Amino acid sequence: MSKYDDASWHYGGDFPEGLPSKNGATHTGMFLNWCIHNNLHSEEMKEDFKDEIESLKRREITGAEFLLEVCDGKFTEHELNDLGNSFAKDYYVDETDFADKFSSFATDYINIFDNKAEESDYEYETFYHIEDTYENYDLMKLAIDHRFEEWKEYKNLN
Numbered sequence: 207m208s209k210y211d212d213a214s215w216h217y218g219g220d221f222p223e224g225l226p227s228k229n230g231a232t233h234t235g236m237f238l239n240w241c242i243h244n245n246l247h248s249e250e251m252k253e254d255f256k257d258e259i260e261s262l263k264r265r266e267i268t269g270a271e272f273l274l275e276v277c278d279g280k281f282t283e284h285e286l287n288d289l290g291n292s293f294a295k296d297y298y299v300d301e302t303d304f305a306d307k308f309s310s311f312a313t314d315y316i317n318i319f320d321n322k323a324e325e326s327d328y329e330y331e332t333f334y335h336i337e338d339t340y341e342n343y344d345l346m347k348l349a350i351d352h353r354f355e356e357w358k359e360y361k362n363l364n
Contacts (some may be wrong), residue, residue, distance in 0.1 A: 208282065208283045209280060209281070209282045209283075210234075210281045210282060210283075210294055210298055210299065211234045211280075211281040211298075212279055212280045212281070213227070213228075213230040213231035213234065213270075213273065213274060213279030213280075214230070214279055215230075216229075216230030216231070216334065217229070217230035221334060222331065222332050222334055222335070225334055225335070228270055228271070228274060228338065229270075229334045229335070229336075229338065230279075230334060231270040231273045231274050231279055231338075232270045232334070232336055232337075232338040233311075233312070233315050233333070233336070234269075234270070234273055234281045235268055235269030235270030235271070235272060235273040235274075235338065236269050236270075236315075236342070236343050236346045236347075237269070237281075237294075237298055237311055237346075237350065238269050238272065238273055238277075238281055238285060239262060239268070239269030239272065239343060240269075240343075240346070240347055240350045240351075241285070241286055241290050241293075241294070242259055242262055242263070242269075242272075243263065243347075244354070245287075246286055246287055246289055246290030246293065247259070247285060247286055247287065247290060248284060248285060248286055248287050248290075249287070250284065251284075251285055255276050258272060258275065258276050265340055268338050268339070268340070268343070269338075269343065270338045271338075292361070293354060293357055296357060296360075296361075297309075297310060297311050297350075297353055297354075297357060298310070298311045300312055300313075304357060304360055307360070308353060308356050308357075308360070309353065311350070311353075314346070314349045314350075314353065315333075315336075315346065315349075316333065318345050318346060318349055319336045319342070319345075322345065
């Protein structure tokens with residue numbers, strides 16, 4: 207089983223002091239949240255974590271909280287269905303043909319929050335200082351929606 211991301215990869219090593227380790231899951235949680243809201247999660251996830259998925263959809267928990275509590279901080283092929291995995295392999299993973307032509311999730315994430323900070327005359331200290339909020343998720347949601355439409359055209363799925 208292929209692993210896309212793991213929160214422990216982020217909060218180990220050069221992770222900023224003073225930040226909660228949860229911040230290492232913020233970006234991945236936003237992507238997984240989007241996948242679940244767009245029915246790209248696996249049948250096993252739907253069956254095994256129905257209540258947690260409903261809590262996520264009602265915005266009672268964030269994607270990072272879901273990732274840490276349900277997936278032990280790991281984002282793997284197991285969480286997604288075939289369409290979700292195909293999209294994640296082209297967009298969430300860096301340095302793919304799709305990412306080279308359009309963008310990757312990480313690039314979009316950084317650019318969106320750098321632009322948001324700049325508009326407020328602010329600068330994020332690091333990638334990990336981006337807050338795990340639904341306001342921020344909603345910004346990423348728009349970007350992922352757009353990339354998903356581009357990806358479907360790229361893959362001739364429309």
